[in-house]
Amino acid sequence: MLNVVFNALYQFQVSFSFLLLSAIGLAVIFGMMGVINLAHGEFMMLGAYITTIAATQGVPLVLAIVIAALGVAAFGAIVEILVVRRLYGRLLDSVAATWAVGLILSQGMLILTGPSMQGVSSPFGSFTVGQTSYSWYRVLLGVISLVLLALLYLLFMNTKFGLRARATIQDPAIARALGVDTPRMYTMTFALGSALAGLAGGLFALTATIVPFFGTNYIVEAFVTVIVGGANALLGTPIAAALLGAINAALGTKYGLYIGRVGLLLTTIIIIRVLPDGISGLLERWRMRPSGARSRK
Amino acid sequence: MRRGASLLKAENVAFVIFLAYLVVYPSTTDEFSIGNTAYFMAISLMALSLALIWGKAGILSFGQTAFFGVGGYLYGIYTLNVIGSDATWIGILVGVLAGGLVAAVLGYFMFFGGVNDVFVGLTTLALTLVLQTFMAQTAGPEWSVGEARLNGYNGMYVPQISFGDMALYGKPLYFLYFAIMIGVYVLLRWLAGSRWGYGLLALQENRPRTETFGYNVRLMQVQVFALAGGIAALSGVLYASWGSYIDPSSMGLTAAITPVIYVAIGGRRSLTAAMISSMILLQLSQSLASSAPEYALVIFGLLALLAVLFVPEGFMVALFNVIDRWLFRRSVRDTSQGSGEVVPGRGELA
Numbered sequence: 353m354l355n356v357v358f359n360a361l362y363q364f365q366v367s368f369s370f371l372l373l374s375a376i377g378l379a380v381i382f383g384m385m386g387v388i389n390l391a392h393g394e395f396m397m398l399g400a401y402i403t404t405i406a407a408t409q410g411v412p413l414v415l416a417i418v419i420a421a422l423g424v425a426a427f428g429a430i431v432e433i434l435v436v437r438r439l440y441g442r443l444l445d446s447v448a449a450t451w452a453v454g455l456i457l458s459q460g461m462l463i464l465t466g467p468s469m470q471g472v473s474s475p476f477g478s479f480t481v482g483q484t485s486y487s488w489y490r491v492l493l494g495v496i497s498l499v500l501l502a503l504l505y506l507l508f509m510n511t512k513f514g515l516r517a518r519a520t521i522q523d524p525a526i527a528r529a530l531g532v533d534t535p536r537m538y539t540m541t542f543a544l545g546s547a548l549a550g551l552a553g554g555l556f557a558l559t560a561t562i563v564p565f566f567g568t569n570y571i572v573e574a575f576v577t578v579i580v581g582g583a584n585a586l587l588g589t590p591i592a593a594a595l596l597g598a599i600n601a602a603l604g605t606k607y608g609l610y611i612g613r614v615g616l617l618l619t620t621i622i623i624i625r626v627l628p629d630g631i632s633g634l635l636e637r638w639r640m641r642p643s644g645a646r647s648r649k
Numbered sequence: 650m651r652r653g654a655s656l657l658k659a660e661n662v663a664f665v666i667f668l669a670y671l672v673v674y675p676s677t678t679d680e681f682s683i684g685n686t687a688y689f690m691a692i693s694l695m696a697l698s699l700a701l702i703w704g705k706a707g708i709l710s711f712g713q714t715a716f717f718g719v720g721g722y723l724y725g726i727y728t729l730n731v732i733g734s735d736a737t738w739i740g741i742l743v744g745v746l747a748g749g750l751v752a753a754v755l756g757y758f759m760f761f762g763g764v765n766d767v768f769v770g771l772t773t774l775a776l777t778l779v780l781q782t783f784m785a786q787t788a789g790p791e792w793s794v795g796e797a798r799l800n801g802y803n804g805m806y807v808p809q810i811s812f813g814d815m816a817l818y819g820k821p822l823y824f825l826y827f828a829i830m831i832g833v834y835v836l837l838r839w840l841a842g843s844r845w846g847y848g849l850l851a852l853q854e855n856r857p858r859t860e861t862f863g864y865n866v867r868l869m870q871v872q873v874f875a876l877a878g879g880i881a882a883l884s885g886v887l888y889a890s891w892g893s894y895i896d897p898s899s900m901g902l903t904a905a906i907t908p909v910i911y912v913a914i915g916g917r918r919s920l921t922a923a924m925i926s927s928m929i930l931l932q933l934s935q936s937l938a939s940s941a942p943e944y945a946l947v948i949f950g951l952l953a954l955l956a957v958l959f960v961p962e963g964f965m966v967a968l969f970n971v972i973d974r975w976l977f978r979r980s981v982r983d984t985s986q987g988s989g990e991v992v993p994g995r996g997e998l999a
Contacts, residue, residue: 388767390774438958444709447770448913449957455906455950463943568902572778575771610786617779621758624772628763 355482362486363605365494368597372497372590373555374570375577376504377548379585382578383632384521384541387436387446391454392574393567395546397461399424399553404562407472417554421547428546432539440538454567461564469562493555500548505586517541572613573600576620582630591631596620659972664921671827675820683823684891685935686928690826691887693927696915697833698880699908700923704916705841706873707853709766711905712755712773713881715780718900719751720744720882721889722784722799725807728890729797737810741886748882749875756874760867765856777905784897804896807889826887830924833880837920840876849873903946910953916963926965 378392389395399420406416431453439446476488508514519527520537528534553566560569573596581592599619604612627634671690675683695713702708724744728737755776759769786792788801799805809816810825817825840846852859852866860866889895898904908927915926930949937945952964960967 382767386767388771390770435954435958442961443766444703444707444770445957445961447709447767448909449954451906451909452913452950452954452957455903455910456947456954459943459946459950463947565902568778572775572782575775579768579771579775608786610782613779613782617775620775621755621772624764624768625758625762628768 355484358481359484360601360605362491363601364597366490367601367604368593369490369493369497370556370570371573371577371597371600372501372593373493373548373552374574375581375589375593376497376500376585377545377552378574379545379578379581379589380504380548381542381545383583383585384517384545385436385440385538386443386583387439387542388450388578389436389542389545389549390447390451391431391457392549393571394454394457395424395428395549395567396553396556396570397458397564397566398427399550400557400560400562400566401461401465401469401553402550403554403557404469404472408470413472413475413558417551420554420557421551424550424553425543425547428549429539429543431546432542436542437535437538458564458567465564467563471560471562472558475558487559489558496555500551501586501590508586513540573616576616578630579620580623580627580630582627582632582634584632584635587635588630588632595631659969659976660919660921660966663925663969667921667925668831675823680819683819687823687826688888688891689928689931690823690830691884691891692931693924694830694833694884694887695881695908696911696923696927697830697837697920698877698884699912700917700920701837701841701880702873702877703909703912704918704920704923705837705846705853706849706870708870708874709770709909710773710874710877711770711909712752712776713877713908714900714905715773715777716748716752716878716881717885717888717904718777718780718784718895718897720748720885721807721895721899722805722885723747723882724886725805725889725895726794726797728808729806730795737808737890740808741810741883741890744886745879745883748885749879752878752881753871753875756871756878760870760874774905777900778902781897781900784900800896802896802898804894807893807895809893810890822891826891829883829887833883834920834924837880841920845869845872907949910949912963913953914949914956914964916966916969918962919966919969922963922965922969926963 374396377395378389381387381389399417402420402423403413403416406419407413411419431450435449435453436446439449476492478485478487480486506514508517516527516532516537517540519530519532520534524534527537552570556570557566560566577589577592577596580596581588581590596616596619599615600612603615623630629636671686674686695717698716699710699713702710702713721744724740727743728740731739733739755772758764759772764772784799785801787799788803790798792799792801797805809818810822811817841849848859848864848869851862852864852869856866885895885899888899911927911930912923914930916922934945934949937948956963962970
């Protein structure tokens with residue numbers, strides 16, 4: 353009995369952490385700029401490659417993942433300045449453009465490094481409960497995702513950057529009038545979201561094979577989590593990841609990976625019918641109800 | 650007078666030349682090229698469906714390949730199970746209706762839920778990828794519908810379109826595909842110029858304002874989404890029966906981006922540009938495939954990126970506009986503005 357409960361909890365936290373880590377970078381960018389970075393999966397792929405290459409060169413694993421996050425952040429900043437910035441106010445075009453960037457990245461990686469690369473296996477080994485063996489590393493991923501959320505909360509709530517970022521989200525024009533350099537905020541946020549994608553890619557690199565289409569394994573999860581979570585990356589995304597993680601774990605354990613994915617999509621389609629702005633929209637409405645005077649809209 | 654003037658523009662001239670070329674083409678070339686061009690025409694239907702939904706209604710759908718796959722698979726499942734002289738023709742209908750129905754259901758949930766813009770893109774892309782992963786795991790014998798084995802990545806066998814017992818190939822198949830493509834194109838041009846088409850144009854610019862004018866915006870979005878889904882499914886049917894084969898990679902990420910790239914490069918606001926440029930780009934991609942297959946998608950990605958950044962109306966539409974302006978300057982007293990409805994729209998932020 354205990355085994356069953358533990359297994360369910362384990363599956364849930366694995367699903368949760370994969371959904372959260374895949375989606376959080378996408379959600380941060382979306383929440384700030386309304387832009388969906390369709391190269392997100394390829395940014396994760398880039399993180400995975402940087403981690404793998406660094407680790408096979410003898411760089412300690414933790415450092416390799418940090419390098420990956422920083423490298424992808426720098427790349428993201430370049431993409432923002434060269435591409436996304438030119439498309440403010442043309443949301444659909446920015447989606448199409450970032451998709452083209454993603455295509456160039458994955459195909460370019462295929463040309464540069466070939467169809468696959470020797471990966472690094474996940475550290476820490478495994479432990480057994482009852483008959484089943486579990487990976488320590490995947491437990492660690494759950495811990496990392498919670499720590500990451502806490503850090504993001506501190507970043508957005510307790511720093512100058514966070515204050516300016518929230519001001520820009522709330523009203524870009526007023527923020528600009530008060531001296532916030534909003535284009536710079538956008539670039540920094542895009543770099544932050546890219547760093548999170550690189551980090552996720554680096555973390556997942558230890559659990560998967562390293563191929564140029566690495567990102568496609570995670571983007572469905574990232575998309576549905578952002579759709580269900582809505583614009584608030586700090587609240588909406590984790591709740592969505594928990595909700596979808598529960599569904600994914602329940603269906604996935606019972607019927608396999610594919611049915612788990614189908615379940616995610618169907619849940620998402622039903623949720624958008626009820627909550628077009630996702631969980632963030634629901635929370636916003638709920639928060640605004642007692643004191644309507646605080647609302648601008 | 651005004652009508653006559655507006656008909657004489659580069660877009661229409663290009664269409665007539667294109668039409669004449671395709672009519673003459675089969676008698677100038679070999680069997681293989683004829684079949685190959687029939688395949689291009691099948692795929693260009695998908696570009697047409699995307700130009701309709703993206704260019705005429707402002708809905709960026711990444712799910713056209715999903716409907717393409719639904720059409721192809723359903724056509725195959727039907728024609729493998731039903732034997733009869735006109736089975737393939739009903740099969741086409743089944744495939745198209747299935748694609749349209751899936752699109753209608755998804756569209757209902759999205760548009761009546763109030764989902765728009767980038768979220769439509771995300772949802773449709775998620776649908777595509779989920780369908781792909783689902784079909785990919787159908788390799789086992791338990792995944793069969795009657796006589797039809799889905800076969801996962803090994804691909805499903807699909808019967809060819811046939812008259813009675815005789816399968817169509819060569820010129821008759823070419824002209825069937827030609828008639829279908831041109832038929833769809835003409836239908837869409839007519840629809841785009843109808844009251845309904847003008848409503849679509851309006852809702853693309855400003856949804857709330859269109860709603861206050863009495864248009865049922867959400868219903869129209871579902872309608873156009875379902876229509877585009879049906880056309881994409883038709884494309885899938887023609888593709889699957891052309892090669893007697895369909896597999897899940899036709900719904901993968903790479904497959905999903907290609908129509909978007911064709912339409913972005915050609916010009917999404919013009920059905921003509923989308924159709925012609927997709928045929929040209931398919932030809933280009935095939936010639937690249939023999940020499941440098943990996944580079945084809947990088948080149949197309951770069952072209953699409955350049956188009957979105959610097960020529961947002963698309964290269965072919967830009968060319969049409971240049972020709973129109975040139976003709977306009979040379980022609981005497983042509984009062985109509987050359988380029989018709991091609992006004993790059995200012996998007997609404999959120």
